[in-house]
Amino acid sequence: MSKRSTVGRLAETDALTLFPEGMAKGNSKAARHAERVLLQTVRSEICKVAAAHAAHVDEDARFPVEAFAALKKAGLLGIMVPSELGGMEAPIRVIAEICSLLAQNCSSTGMCYAMHQIKASSLVMHAMDDEWHRGFMRRMVAEQLLLGSATTEGGGVGGDLRTSNCGIDAQGSVFALRKEGCLISYGIQADAILITARRTPESPPSDQVMAVMTRDQYTLELTQVWNTLGMRGTCSNNFTFEGAAPVEQVIPASFADIAAQSMLAYAHILWAATWYGIAANAVYRAETFVHAEARRRPGTVPPGAMRLAELLNSLQQFRALILASIDRYERAKGDPDELSSISFVVALNGTKVSASEAACDIIQHAFLICGIHGYRNDSPHSLGRHLRDAMSSRIMINNDRILGNVSNLLSVYKHNPSLAA
Numbered sequence: 001m002s003k004r005s006t007v008g009r010l011a012e013t014d015a016l017t018l019f020p021e022g023m024a025k026g027n028s029k030a031a032r033h034a035e036r037v038l039l040q041t042v043r044s045e046i047c048k049v050a051a052a053h054a055a056h057v058d059e060d061a062r063f064p065v066e067a068f069a070a071l072k073k074a075g076l077l078g079i080m081v082p083s084e085l086g087g088m089e090a091p092i093r094v095i096a097e098i099c100s101l102l103a104q105n106c107s108s109t110g111m112c113y114a115m116h117q118i119k120a121s122s123l124v125m126h127a128m129d130d131e132w133h134r135g136f137m138r139r140m141v142a143e144q145l146l147l148g149s150a151t152t153e154g155g156g157v158g159g160d161l162r163t164s165n166c167g168i169d170a171q172g173s174v175f176a177l178r179k180e181g182c183l184i185s186y187g188i189q190a191d192a193i194l195i196t197a198r199r200t201p202e203s204p205p206s207d208q209v210m211a212v213m214t215r216d217q218y219t220l221e222l223t224q225v226w227n228t229l230g231m232r233g234t235c236s237n238n239f240t241f242e243g244a245a246p247v248e249q250v251i252p253a254s255f256a257d258i259a260a261q262s263m264l265a266y267a268h269i270l271w272a273a274t275w276y277g278i279a280a281n282a283v284y285r286a287e288t289f290v291h292a293e294a295r296r297r298p299g300t301v302p303p304g305a306m307r308l309a310e311l312l313n314s315l316q317q318f319r320a321l322i323l324a325s326i327d328r329y330e331r332a333k334g335d336p337d338e339l340s341s342i343s344f345v346v347a348l349n350g351t352k353v354s355a356s357e358a359a360c361d362i363i364q365h366a367f368l369i370c371g372i373h374g375y376r377n378d379s380p381h382s383l384g385r386h387l388r389d390a391m392s393s394r395i396m397i398n399n400d401r402i403l404g405n406v407s408n409l410l411s412v413y414k415h416n417p418s419l420a421a
């Protein structure tokens, strides 16, 4: 990231924010104030740290340790945990805004934060009645634990979330688990990994559970290093995972329910918010390029200005998509039938596919505005890293796989054309 971080500008205007301050609906004045202070801390302190190290994180394909130290210092890893367990109980829209703000400054920081929160959502939404998991959530807040995810598997599973080859092998009160071909972002840095597996080694591939295993309970054998085009700081190495833990660490809900009732929405909304942040920063760079051109030739409209007008429309549509998805989720939350309905599944899968397409398209259009200055790596209008990072969005669970899964539902689905739906 260039020295021209967006932080200063973000402090002055809400143009790039998903949620202009004061939009906290139905909250008390004190809660709105706390939310404003929190987001201001993210903008003025944590984003600065993320921006200062973004280029090195990308060049060296290393975890954004500095930004995560700042996030931990501000207590933001336990932000989703309910207040009765010591957390801030932040709603999804606030967490989406933080993902976006971070990604405007360092895409990898934004994505790692999003992935951590997606894992936190599985515990908050499905394990509040379980004593071990309640204790773990308290620890998440007190110790600012970082959660990783191991859903991907080798042996033909790939990104097929609802299939596992490996199984929970319970012997009395302890289970053993070995999972091969896992791609685990920041696997080395994570304090705990939430891992999917068949309920037993003999269960069918889709009869899955998710277990929380802490760093002292497993080993990770590195099988492939993450040397990629973009999102290099996520350090998503491939590993063979092997470990053992008490059976109480298996989340009581089935993974089918976790995937449908919370993970689908949290993953697709928080990923989308992160990609929005990358795109918003590309638009910011195009905008500053047009402003500089206007200053150089007073009295003329720079040629890129019309494209910028188009670009701002596209960014607005992207923002509206995320806000509508959050609204849809908030309305469905707590209603398992609605969350599992075909219309909800189609809508939230559409969020992921559309958001990934929007991010890549917006950055490519910003390229046309900035021209050679966007193409250079040493320019304040450089867009190379934005494009490389955003390219991961289409294949982070391949869009073709998602559209293929959705198409399987369409023979029995009739869409609702109502604007009020």
Ligand SMILES: Cc1cc2nc3c(=O)[nH]c(=O)nc-3n(C[C@H](O)[C@H](O)[C@H](O)COP(=O)(O)OP(=O)(O)OC[C@H]3O[C@@H](n4cnc5c(N)ncnc54)[C@H](O)[C@@H]3O)c2cc1C
Pocket (backbone or CB within 6 Å): 111, 115, 148, 149, 150, 151, 152, 153, 157, 158, 159, 160, 182, 183, 184, 185, 186, 231, 234, 236, 392, 395, 396, 397, 398, 400, 401, 402, 404, 405
């Ligand atoms: C930045 C980043 C971070 C990640 N972090 C993690 C992590 O922490 N933990 C984790 O578990 N995973 C992680 N992943 C991996 C991710 O979850 C997917 O496993 C990975 O993107 C591969 O997805 P895929 O199998 O859908 O597609 P790919 O392996 O890319 O491709 C599968 C191929 O199958 C095709 N295909 C199309 N439709 C179907 C269908 N219906 N069925 C089968 N194949 C189909 C696709 O077009 C494609 O050609 C990460 C990925 C990225 C990019």
